[in-house]
Amino acid sequence: MRPISAKILKVIDETPTIKTFRLDTAGWLKGKPGQFVMVWARGVDEVPMALSYEDGITVQRVGEATEAMFRLKEGDTLGIRGPYGNGWELVGDNILIISGGVGSAPLAPLAEKAAAIGVQVTVLAGYRTKEEVHFETRYRKAGKTLISTDDGSYGHKGFVTDLMRDIDLSMYTQIYCCGPEKMMYRVLGILDGHKMADRSQFSLQRHMKCGIGVCGSCCIDPDGLRVCRDGPVFRGDTLISSELGRYARDGSGRRLKLWL
Ligand code: FES
16 A cells, blocks of 8 residues: 555646646556545655546645645656545436536546547536636537636636526536535535435545545544545535535544534
């Protein structure tokens, strides 16, 4: 279970706060959309990262480990364990993808995979500002794409959940969502109101230590489902009565209240 050293082949500046790292994994990684890897930023920390490509991760600068990763250059290495987790289950022939910020990381490869096998794809993608827009080309190549920004600097002014009002949700065979927890909580509430929670999948982020279902640090209430092993993708109806949107836990297991 030791990390394998992967050379960074390419660093792509997606936005001022988001970079993509394409890795030389010599074919051993082969993750599927929705799976994640544990990334060891040497000397700092090991953190879970969704695969944004079969051999790549897309990272937002938010803490010590990601700060350290932002200092890395092509030719440097990262320690990688994985891929882990269940990944998205592709259901039906007409899917809706709802993406918030860097929640795009596991969703863009899903959109591409679905489009490649003839599934009709619609994407609602929300960002804070125009400067933070990324993966737009990947989404547009996969299907019809509507964009929102919180400040209105690009696309619809407002939240990605606003865009859900203008479409007939019932026409989609499955709805996939990843983004800030507040946004996912709202999306799940809307879908539940349409009695469609059982037709949706959400990718969760929680504090992880082992990444393989042993340590319990990523368990969610009330059922103790392990985000690393039973997820990170869960059906919406599984999450309705969960801690989603209410609290998460820090590295020592203490509850961190979210915003409600
Ligand atoms: S990170 Fe250890 S059980 Fe999930």
